[in-house]
Amino acid sequence: MTLFRRLLLFTSVFLCSTAIYCQDKIYLQNSIIQGKITEITPTELKYLPLEKSGTALMLPLSKALILVNGRGMVLVPAKEDPGNPSMKDLVAGFLSPDSNHIAKDQLFTMPRNKVEGTITKEDKYAIYLSDGTKVDKKSLVALIYSNGQSMIYGPTDQAAVLLGSFQEEAVRAHASAAPPVSAAATPADISSAPTPVTAGPPAADTTLVAQKAAADSAQALTFATLAKGVSKKEFEEKAEKKTTQFTEYLKILCDKTAGFEELNKAIAQTLTLFVNENAIIETSSNNRNNVSSLKIRDYLLKVKKLQYDKIEIEWTHVQYVSDLKPGPDGNFYGVVSFEQVFRGYRDGKLVYSDITRKNATVVLKTYQKSIEGSTTSVWDVLLSDVGVISTKAL
Amino acid sequence: MNTLLLRTGWLSFLFLAFSKLTGQVFVNDAGAREKHFVYEVKQIDEFFERFNNDSNSFIRREYESYHIKFNLSREQLIKSLFNYESHSWDSTLINAFVASAVNINKPLLLDFYGDGWFAEADCKFEYNAAVIEIPIILRIEADASKRAKWVVAAIKPNAIKQEATVVPVADNGGKQKFINPASHANSFIELARAFEDKAHLSDYFDQSFFKRTNSIGFYNALLKGQIRFITVKDVKYHYLQVGSWIFTVENFQRKALNSGWLISHLKSATPSEKNLFIKTLLEE
Numbered sequence A: 001m002t003l004f005r006r007l008l009l010f011t012s013v014f015l016c017s018t019a020i021y022c023q024d025k026i027y028l029q030n031s032i033i034q035g036k037i038t039e040i041t042p043t044e045l046k047y048l049p050l051e052k053s054g055t056a057l058m059l060p061l062s063k064a065l066i067l068v069n070g071r072g073m074v075l076v077p078a079k080e081d082p083g084n085p086s087m088k089d090l091v092a093g094f095l096s097p098d099s100n101h102i103a104k105d106q107l108f109t110m111p112r113n114k115v116e117g118t119i120t121k122e123d124k125y126a127i128y129l130s131d132g133t134k135v136d137k138k139s140l141v142a143l144i145y146s147n148g149q150s151m152i153y154g155p156t157d158q159a160a161v162l163l164g165s166f167q168e169e170a171v172r173a174h175a176s177a178a179p180p181v182s183a184a185a186t187p188a189d190i191s192s193a194p195t196p197v198t199a200g201p202p203a204a205d206t207t208l209v210a211q212k213a214a215a216d217s218a219q220a221l222t223f224a225t226l227a228k229g230v231s232k233k234e235f236e237e238k239a240e241k242k243t244t245q246f247t248e249y250l251k252i253l254c255d256k257t258a259g260f261e262e263l264n265k266a267i268a269q270t271l272t273l274f275v276n277e278n279a280i281i282e283t284s285s286n287n288r289n290n291v292s293s294l295k296i297r298d299y300l301l302k303v304k305k306l307q308y309d310k311i312e313i314e315w316t317h318v319q320y321v322s323d324l325k326p327g328p329d330g331n332f333y334g335v336v337s338f339e340q341v342f343r344g345y346r347d348g349k350l351v352y353s354d355i356t357r358k359n360a361t362v363v364l365k366t367y368q369k370s371i372e373g374s375t376t377s378v379w380d381v382l383l384s385d386v387g388v389i390s391t392k393a394l
Numbered sequence B: 001m002n003t004l005l006l007r008t009g010w011l012s013f014l015f016l017a018f019s020k021l022t023g024q025v026f027v028n029d030a031g032a033r034e035k036h037f038v039y040e041v042k043q044i045d046e047f048f049e050r051f052n053n054d055s056n057s058f059i060r061r062e063y064e065s066y067h068i069k070f071n072l073s074r075e076q077l078i079k080s081l082f083n084y085e086s087h088s089w090d091s092t093l094i095n096a097f098v099a100s101a102v103n104i105n106k107p108l109l110l111d112f113y114g115d116g117w118f119a120e121a122d123c124k125f126e127y128n129a130a131v132i133e134i135p136i137i138l139r140i141e142a143d144a145s146k147r148a149k150w151v152v153a154a155i156k157p158n159a160i161k162q163e164a165t166v167v168p169v170a171d172n173g174g175k176q177k178f179i180n181p182a183s184h185a186n187s188f189i190e191l192a193r194a195f196e197d198k199a200h201l202s203d204y205f206d207q208s209f210f211k212r213t214n215s216i217g218f219y220n221a222l223l224k225g226q227i228r229f230i231t232v233k234d235v236k237y238h239y240l241q242v243g244s245w246i247f248t249v250e251n252f253q254r255k256a257l258n259s260g261w262l263i264s265h266l267k268s269a270t271p272s273e274k275n276l277f278i279k280t281l282l283e284e
Helices: A003-022 A085-095 A156-176 A204-224 A231-252 A260-272 A296-304 B003-019 B030-039 B045-049 B058-065 B074-079 B091-101 B191-196 B198-204 B207-211 B217-224 B272-279
Strands: A024-027 A032-038 A043-048 A057-060 A066-070 A107-109 A114-117 A120-121 A126-129 A134-136 A140-144 A148-150 A280-287 A288-295 A308-314 A332-346 A349-371 A372-391 B116-125 B131-144 B149-153 B227-239 B243-254 B262-266
Touching: A024 A156, A024 B149, A032 A085, A043 A280, A057 B116, A066 A156, A066 B003, A085 A156, A107 A156, A126 A296, A140 A156, A231 A308, A231 A332, A231 A349, A260 A296, A280 A296, A280 A349, A280 B091, A288 A296, A288 A308, A349 B116, A372 B243, B045 B074, B045 B262, B091 B243, B091 B262, B131 B227, B149 B217, B191 B198, B191 B227, B198 B217, B207 B217, B217 B227, B243 B272
Parallel strands: A280 A372
Antiparallel strands: A024 A032, A024 A066, A032 A043, A043 A057, A107 A114, A107 A140, A120 A126, A126 A134, A140 A148, A280 A288, A308 A332, A332 A349, A349 A372, B116 B131, B116 B227, B131 B149, B227 B243, B243 B262
């Protein structure tokens, strides 16, 4: 190989590795875009894709769950408030080519924790740091290397919630800190208060940042901190599953071909979906104006006695699930709003139908479970009160 | 629901918001029902997320799920939170309110866990063989970790005979029972359990409750079983959290897209006017 070719090869390898190391990563729900992020507006993100360098592309900011720049700085756009001066500084630092690399490798784990250090070894099961720390890969959510490379483990939206909570912490810390005096651009990772590129915000704006951070912190505490890593999506899926199961058991209770034992089993299984037997179920009808309330067991016994040969319960596929709210008992409370179309048949004929808006209270409980000798934190969603908001004729 | 339907919905949404259209847009087919469900402000929580223009709001996610760019501004979202179907608004007032809310230097944001907002639950009770209505004022009480609960803060004037025999239980930090922080979404259905729980009755009340007018007679009557809670008839919310404004939010169940939890009253208020409003609301 001639010297020229050797030099060319060396240069290519160098350029290639530099290119890889300097690429920013845009983590979408199910894919990753590599390139250079050039601009972040409140609604959009502009970038030069790796595979089509020179062609600037645009992406709705709502699609980008996590951004990691080539220097290892992380930005969670969902937690970005364009009116927040601290966030503006964070975005400016993220985009600034003058920012330094993060100083250490960063490992984000569940339950919510961040470990910093120098990774010395990695195997199939764990990552080992120079100070002897061993991080189990099962608990790993995100790994940001000091050279700017990054890995997200598990669902991206779940990682975004966790990383977003650290980002908010940084913003809060920044807001509550003394007015910054430095105008220099320095590295701003998500675990420390970002140093603004421009002069620090005036005192009045700092108060606003704190005000907004206080509002946002409720969400962060709800999902990332207090619920120990349960993402809203996971919660919603489980809550919807439980409400669907409830409906399926109701259908069994109305099935006139079901035997005595099967009916009792359906009642017992329904009760396991609920937080306790004090849960109240509201019922309504087109034929009366008022809404009645029954405790869950009484409600099920009433359903069992309904004089229909068959019922159909059809769901609209959209449901609204409120944010979880931590209660004084350590559980989390939310409400699922949904609509149900009910049809009751007798002798093969439709004798009653309505469409009812319901609100089901759901409780997320976390508890410790011993599995094969080790204690693991697990969670479940249980149903509680189910209210009727409105009932209309079909 | 198809994309066109959602786009049509958005047009109607804007139209309703800005033209005060009185329109019956609901028809009985699944698509129309779903459209209505998307646009209705279904829970007070959704009112919060639309008012604050949360990045993870339901309506945003619905747009995304249909691959429609969500380009509604916060100003547009807040304007859509007014009841236009059964109220005539002074557009100058709404514009001033929205402008102050979206002020980039000092945006106004609602905080579920913060002070300065109250629920007013109009409750039905059985008392002396008759059904009486008593408005109950509740507020959110949250600790530093945002662990929250609803507490009964005050009782509006009512027909219950006042007897000064109650011995209010001092708050020694040992409260065990509570009204869960999501109870509002089911019109405080949980009050039925709370008011039956005589052993822990004081747990459900605000510490200041016993100092307020109308409290003693009501509490005694509950404790002695002289009144029986039947149901919550209506709920409305009073907000004094943002800027120099007081507004009330009520639930409007109707076929129009401009439905659900919407602002029914709005007025600008000085700090002293706000204090007076709170004192009146809490019967102090």
